[in-house]
Amino acid sequence: MKRRDFNALVALTSLGLATRSASAGSEAEKRLTVVALVHPGMILLDLVGPLTCFNMMMADVHLAWKTMDPVRTDSGVTVAPTTTFAECPPEADVLFVPGGLSGTTAMMEDDDVVGFVRSRGTRSGWVTSVCTGSLLLGAAGLLKGKRATSHWYTRDLLALFGATPTKARVVADGNVITGGGVTAGIDFGLTLAARLRGEDTAKFIQLLLEYDPQPPFHAGSPEEAGQALATSVLARRAPALEAAKAAARRVAAKI
Amino acid sequence: MKRRDFNALVALTSLGLATRSASAGSEAEKRLTVVALVHPGMILLDLVGPLTCFNMMMADVHLAWKTMDPVRTDSGVTVAPTTTFAECPPEADVLFVPGGLSGTTAMMEDDDVVGFVRSRGTRSGWVTSVCTGSLLLGAAGLLKGKRATSHWYTRDLLALFGATPTKARVVADGNVITGGGVTAGIDFGLTLAARLRGEDTAKFIQLLLEYDPQPPFHAGSPEEAGQALATSVLARRAPALEAAKAAARRVAAKI
Numbered sequence: 442m443k444r445r446d447f448n449a450l451v452a453l454t455s456l457g458l459a460t461r462s463a464s465a466g467s468e469a470e471k472r473l474t475v476v477a478l479v480h481p482g483m484i485l486l487d488l489v490g491p492l493t494c495f496n497m498m499m500a501d502v503h504l505a506w507k508t509m510d511p512v513r514t515d516s517g518v519t520v521a522p523t524t525t526f527a528e529c530p531p532e533a534d535v536l537f538v539p540g541g542l543s544g545t546t547a548m549m550e551d552d553d554v555v556g557f558v559r560s561r562g563t564r565s566g567w568v569t570s571v572c573t574g575s576l577l578l579g580a581a582g583l584l585k586g587k588r589a590t591s592h593w594y595t596r597d598l599l600a601l602f603g604a605t606p607t608k609a610r611v612v613a614d615g616n617v618i619t620g621g622g623v624t625a626g627i628d629f630g631l632t633l634a635a636r637l638r639g640e641d642t643a644k645f646i647q648l649l650l651e652y653d654p655q656p657p658f659h660a661g662s663p664e665e666a667g668q669a670l671a672t673s674v675l676a677r678r679a680p681a682l683e684a685a686k687a688a689a690r691r692v693a694a695k696i
Numbered sequence: 697m698k699r700r701d702f703n704a705l706v707a708l709t710s711l712g713l714a715t716r717s718a719s720a721g722s723e724a725e726k727r728l729t730v731v732a733l734v735h736p737g738m739i740l741l742d743l744v745g746p747l748t749c750f751n752m753m754m755a756d757v758h759l760a761w762k763t764m765d766p767v768r769t770d771s772g773v774t775v776a777p778t779t780t781f782a783e784c785p786p787e788a789d790v791l792f793v794p795g796g797l798s799g800t801t802a803m804m805e806d807d808d809v810v811g812f813v814r815s816r817g818t819r820s821g822w823v824t825s826v827c828t829g830s831l832l833l834g835a836a837g838l839l840k841g842k843r844a845t846s847h848w849y850t851r852d853l854l855a856l857f858g859a860t861p862t863k864a865r866v867v868a869d870g871n872v873i874t875g876g877g878v879t880a881g882i883d884f885g886l887t888l889a890a891r892l893r894g895e896d897t898a899k900f901i902q903l904l905l906e907y908d909p910q911p912p913f914h915a916g917s918p919e920e921a922g923q924a925l926a927t928s929v930l931a932r933r934a935p936a937l938e939a940a941k942a943a944a945r946r947v948a949a950k951i
Contacts, residue, residue: 622906651877653916661908
């Protein structure tokens with residue numbers, strides 16, 4: 442089977458629509474191992490955009506947390522971990538860390554979480570995040586000397602961890618790929634799909650997800666939204682942003 | 697408090713970052729009631745994009761299914777319903793139906809599900825869907841005489857239900873708003889936010905979600921992806937699409 446055909450089948454397999462030949466084909470390619478941190482206070486959309494792409498890449502996704510207790514997300518929907526830190530595979534093709542400002546801030550000073558992210562990060566093929574998840578990668582010492590991004594309002598904090606804050610939707614530097622805020626998860630997922638499975642598969646996934654975005658307004662970045670709206674967001678987020686900054690400084694002093 | 701300031705606070709409240717004044721302010725505006733169908737085989741991203749926007753609009757979101765048993769989604773993550781059909785509020789500001797091709801096909805001929813969608817649809821301020829969810833709205837008789845959209849590969853089926861299939865990311869016709877495939881949920885959510893809470897709030901949400909999409913490829917629609925890729929997707933999806941078409945025809949003969 443040509444690789445292009447095979448990859449198309451891979452996407453189908455994950456959607457439960459595989460034919461017998463697809464299933465047979467899927468045995469020919471190594472499945473990916475993805476370790477995704479899940480944590481209380483995470484933004485569910487940070488996880489689900491990339492997760493949808495991971496699944497279509499024929500991945501075994503491990504949703505890892507300290508315990509098997511469901512973690513509560515911003516959306517009200519809880520996510521059940523599939524493994525504990527202790528039971529999680531020690532190595533992975535991809536480590537993925539979603540964000541969520543208040544959740545990330547708490548996790549940055551949680552030794553268990555940081556230790557887990559560091560251990561899997563140093564043993565994974567790709568070290569990745571979306572939104573404020575990059576602060577956690579930074580706290581684990583995984584961004585030293587790397588260009589990286591984050592949600593627009595926390596991007597500059599990455600410098601505290603020895604990274605070069607970089608303004609882009611998705612930033613790839615070596616094996617580290619970081620995405621911008623929340624909705625960047627889909628752009629990130631497709632970028633990673635292209636690296637891991639080739640551009641044809643990434644485009645197949647994009648068409649299947651009908652990712653042809655047409656935002657009704659031009660307000661997705663501070664530059665497009667304008668000063669007044671950006672100031673309003675920053676003002677309203679000031680307490681949480683101050684807390685994140687303070688935590689990042691304390692952590693940075695130790696790594 | 698000015699409405700603009702208030703709306704900014706609303707967004708914050710839903711993220712758990714509200715100050716005391718925000719909480720006080722939030723009592724001044726009526727909370728939205730959203731009824732969202734959840735069903736086995738749904739695409740989690742169909743739900744989570746809109747859900748993120750609903751929550752930022754200060755909504756009470758009811759995730760409704762036949763029972764309280766968690767429903768399994770494409771992603772492997774299960775979603776716990778918050779209410780059964782029987783216990784669900786009879787009226788809502790918004791009825792929302794996510795998609796998922798095989799799941800939707802099964803639901804179209806499930807009398808309990810169709811009956812629930814019809815009853816809430818006729819009593820809701822806005823009748824909405826993303827992706828193949830519009831097939832279920834159609835099966836419930838809610839799209840007669842309406843312009844509507846769906847995932848690109850099921851859009852034409854809407855004609856069977858008396859709708860006018862319309863090619864657009866988000867289609868609004870009266871109180872019916874339908875979105876395209878999967879990732880259109882974010883465009884849909886912002887469109888609805890503007891209708892319900894005003895453009896300033898919608899833009900605030902867009903900036904907070906950093907919705908500044910930059911797909912790495914141009915393959916999000918059949919036109920952009922090109923004939924070969926579109927044919928490949930259609931060929932691979934043929935069995936599921938044939939099943940959806942057959943179900944839609946059977947249902948259409950009865951409504």
